[in-house]
Amino acid sequence: MEVRIALTEEKNHALAHADNFQELFKTYYPYVVRQIIRIVREKSVAEDIAQEVFLKLYNSDRNAIQNIPAWLSKASIHAAYNYLRSTNRRLIRDEKASEEHTAYSPSSEENWLKQEDIQAVRKVLTEMDKRDRTLLMMKYSGFDYKELAHAVQVESSSVGTLLSRAKTKFRTMYKQLRGYQE
Amino acid sequence: MKCPNEGFLQAYLDGEINREARKSFASHLEHCAECRARTEGAKKLEQWTELALAESLPESPLTDAEINTEAAWKRFEQRLHTDDTILINKKAGKTMKKPYKKWITGTAAAAVLLGSLAIPQVQAAANSFLSIFRVEQVEMVKLTQSDLQEIESWLANGEDGMKEIKGIGKVWVEDKASNQEPQHFRTAEEAQKAGYQVPSIPENYRFEDVNISPAFTIHAQLDTDKANALLKQVKAETRFDENLNNKPFSIKVPDTKHYQFTAETSEAERSSAQIFYTVTGTPEIQVPESVDLNEVRQTVLSLPFIPQNVKQQLAGIEDWQRTLPIPYVADDKNKVREITIQGVKGFAYETEHQTFLVWQKDGKIHHLVAYDSKTKKNTDDLIALANQIK
Numbered sequence: 001m002e003v004r005i006a007l008t009e010e011k012n013h014a015l016a017h018a019d020n021f022q023e024l025f026k027t028y029y030p031y032v033v034r035q036i037i038r039i040v041r042e043k044s045v046a047e048d049i050a051q052e053v054f055l056k057l058y059n060s061d062r063n064a065i066q067n068i069p070a071w072l073s074k075a076s077i078h079a080a081y082n083y084l085r086s087t088n089r090r091l092i093r094d095e096k097a098s099e100e101h102t103a104y105s106p107s108s109e110e111n112w113l114k115q116e117d118i119q120a121v122r123k124v125l126t127e128m129d130k131r132d133r134t135l136l137m138m139k140y141s142g143f144d145y146k147e148l149a150h151a152v153q154v155e156s157s158s159v160g161t162l163l164s165r166a167k168t169k170f171r172t173m174y175k176q177l178r179g180y181q182e
Numbered sequence: 183m184k185c186p187n188e189g190f191l192q193a194y195l196d197g198e199i200n201r202e203a204r205k206s207f208a209s210h211l212e213h214c215a216e217c218r219a220r221t222e223g224a225k226k227l228e229q230w231t232e233l234a235l236a237e238s239l240p241e242s243p244l245t246d247a248e249i250n251t252e253a254a255w256k257r258f259e260q261r262l263h264t265d266d267t268i269l270i271n272k273k274a275g276k277t278m279k280k281p282y283k284k285w286i287t288g289t290a291a292a293a294v295l296l297g298s299l300a301i302p303q304v305q306a307a308a309n310s311f312l313s314i315f316r317v318e319q320v321e322m323v324k325l326t327q328s329d330l331q332e333i334e335s336w337l338a339n340g341e342d343g344m345k346e347i348k349g350i351g352k353v354w355v356e357d358k359a360s361n362q363e364p365q366h367f368r369t370a371e372e373a374q375k376a377g378y379q380v381p382s383i384p385e386n387y388r389f390e391d392v393n394i395s396p397a398f399t400i401h402a403q404l405d406t407d408k409a410n411a412l413l414k415q416v417k418a419e420t421r422f423d424e425n426l427n428n429k430p431f432s433i434k435v436p437d438t439k440h441y442q443f444t445a446e447t448s449e450a451e452r453s454s455a456q457i458f459y460t461v462t463g464t465p466e467i468q469v470p471e472s473v474d475l476n477e478v479r480q481t482v483l484s485l486p487f488i489p490q491n492v493k494q495q496l497a498g499i500e501d502w503q504r505t506l507p508i509p510y511v512a513d514d515k516n517k518v519r520e521i522t523i524q525g526v527k528g529f530a531y532e533t534e535h536q537t538f539l540v541w542q543k544d545g546k547i548h549h550l551v552a553y554d555s556k557t558k559k560n561t562d563d564l565i566a567l568a569n570q571i572k
Contacts, residue, residue, distance in 0.1 A: 025258060030249045038239040047254065054258055113237045121238035140235045145198045160198065161189030161393075164224070167231045172456065172553050174234070 024068065025054055031069065032076050035141070039080035039125075049079045070138070070147040077137050084126050117178065124173045132166035139163060183210040185217055187366030187393055191224045216368065365394040383443055384570035387457065390442040397437045397463075403428060436463030454552035454564065459571055461548050521561075523548075523568045530561050537564050 032053055037046040053075045065071045113121070125133055131152050138148055148163075149156040183206045186194075193199045194207055211218055367373040370380040370389045383389055406427040441459040521530045521539070528541030537560050540549040550568050552560065 022255065022259075025255050026251050029251045029254050030246055033249050033254075034242045034244065037242040037244065043244070050254065051258055051261070055261070058262070113234065117234075118238045121234045125238070136231065136235065137239075139196075140232055145193070145196070158189070160191075160193035160196070161187065163196075164188040164192040167227050169553050170231060170234075171227060176553075 021058060024057070024062075028068065028072055029054070032072050035073060035076040036080045039077070040083060045083065046080075049076070049083055053079050066150055067147055070143055070151055073138055073141055073143065074134055074151045077134055078130070081126060081130075081133065120174055120177045124170060124177060128170060128173060129166075131162075132169060135159070135163055135166050136170060183207060185210075185214060185220075185366070185368060188220075188224070188391075191217075191221055194221070195224055195228055367392050367394075378439065381441070381459070381461070381571045384457075384567040386445060386447045387443040387567070388446050390444045390456070392442075393440045395438045395440070438462035454560070454567075456552070457564070457567060458551045458553075459548070460550075461546050463546055521565055523565060524572070528568075530565070532561055537561050539564055539568050541568070 029050065032050045033043075033046050036049050036053075037043060040046050040049065053072065056075055056079075057072065060071075062068075125137075134152055135148055138151055143151070145156050145159040148159050152162070154162065186207065190199065190203075190207070194204065199207075207217075211221065365376070367376065367378075368391050370383075370392075373380050373392050378392070378394065380389070380392070406424050439461050441461075443457050443459065445455050445457075517533075518529055518531045521528050521541075523539065523541040524543055526541055526543050528539055531538040531540075536551060536553045538549065538551045539561075540547065542548065548568075548571075550564060550571070552564055
């Protein structure tokens with residue numbers, strides 16, 4: 001149910017530093033770049049996208065944002081996947097990046113997933129429902145249900161169900177892509 | 183304690199339920215082998231997901247020193263100073279955003295339409311079956327990616343104050359009647375015992391579970407003078423019927439049943455391992471007798487956030503009062519076509535990773551989804567399954 005009226009909680013306006021945009025930028029810039037680089041894998045691209053994310057933050061009513069890291073996380077995930085979807089170069093880049101990835105992996109034995117599995121997971125993430133993806137990624141970035149609920153505009157009480165379904169779909173799409181027999 | 187649903191299990195694993203519920207579930211677990219197995223299964227899926235995400239999206243090895251925040255800030259600052267459009271946007275944002283925001287808040291009707299239009303995918307929209315009027319037929323409304331962006335960027339500025347409607351009126355949701363909690367049943371027999379009719383399950387599939395979301399009603403009451411002043415302010419062409427002034431109107435959404443069926447046969451004999459079937463009664467709007475539904479329709483259509491070509495398509499639905507517009511995204515990957523299910527007209531929506539059928543019969547809206555049906559003649563198979571669900 002996407003109707004958001006009357007379901008949203010009273011806004012918490014306590015955000016002392018919202019006026020000081022420079023401070024916000026400097027505090028969270030590394031966080032945003034890190035978040036994006038996990039998805040796009042190229043530093044220069046991540047830096048460009050981070051600029052867009054902060055521009056969006058600059059143009060938003062910051063007093064209305066309850067939780068700046070959660071807002072930035074969501075915006076970063078969206079912007080990074082929009083970028084991936086908008087370029088046809090995804091596969092090429094993934095191949096290139098997978099070399100880099102092996103380069104800084106601690107040791108190949110410690111990796112549980114094979115390189116093809118990783119490619120499959122990344123492909124599924126690019127193609128899955130945006131809300132499901134946001135939920136999964138923010139959940140595993142450590143945000144709690146209240147923050148997840150706010151990010152995808154649902155009631156906190158539905159987050160458990162939505163998460164559980166998102167994981168099932170995620171797994172199903174993954175298996176499909178890897179051609180597993182059930 | 184009864185066996186809880188998947189959402190509760192998830193919240194339990196995530197430590198997102200209160201102590202009391204936690205305790206009572208822990209004692210339930212002691213004597214319910216089934217829930218122990220479910221919890222174990224949920225835990226495994228959780229671990230796999232965590233691992234898959236952690237390994238596929240590895241932490242960046244960049245150190246803070248390698249991320250040049252100072253340089254990035256200089257670049258950003260420069261952009262703010264040189265790029266005039268940003269400043270203009272910002273100004274426009276300040277004057278325009280607020281009335282728009284509150285405007286959304288102000289109308290349940292708008293919110294409902296928003297509810298169905300704002301969601302980029304049909305599958306999501308299908309979860310929020312709602313319409314402005316009593317629905318007797320289903321129509322697809324085509325969106326393009328740029329329509330979506332238009333709605334999305336507009337909405338992005340509207341995050342604030344979905345509830346706050348100072349001076350214009352009020353909107354509220356009548357809570358699910360207190361005795362109507364969301365329910366979950368693990369077997370068809372349990373559901374039947376509780377008084378729910380269970381549909382016939384397609385051949386070679388078994389009942390997995392059913393979740394029942396209770397009915398609810400959204401109410402709104404508006405001061406149309408003030409609402410119209412807002413409409414004028416946002417340069418919308420139409421106005422609310424003054425007969426609606428300070429009279430409550432409401433949208434009633436009946437309870438919804440979400441079933442999951444699992445295939446019992448091997449991969450070679452079927453195309454979907456799991457199918458998800460949802461059935462809901464038709465939503466209804468109640469307006470004061472003196473109000474002309476068609477005028478409300480015009481007003482809703484003139485809301486500024488609906489892209490022009492979507493408006494045209496919505497306007498093109500002749501029997502608006504009985505029609506549920508379902509948005510779908512049109513691009514080369516996503517297709518929609520008209521089909522026949524159980525002798526009535528329906529729609530099939532096909533994307534790379536899901537096939538979605540919707541049809542309407544006996545005053546209910548039905549939909550059936552498969553997420554792994556990319557293989558072979560998936561839609562035909564799914565239609566065949568749909569024909570068996572009665």
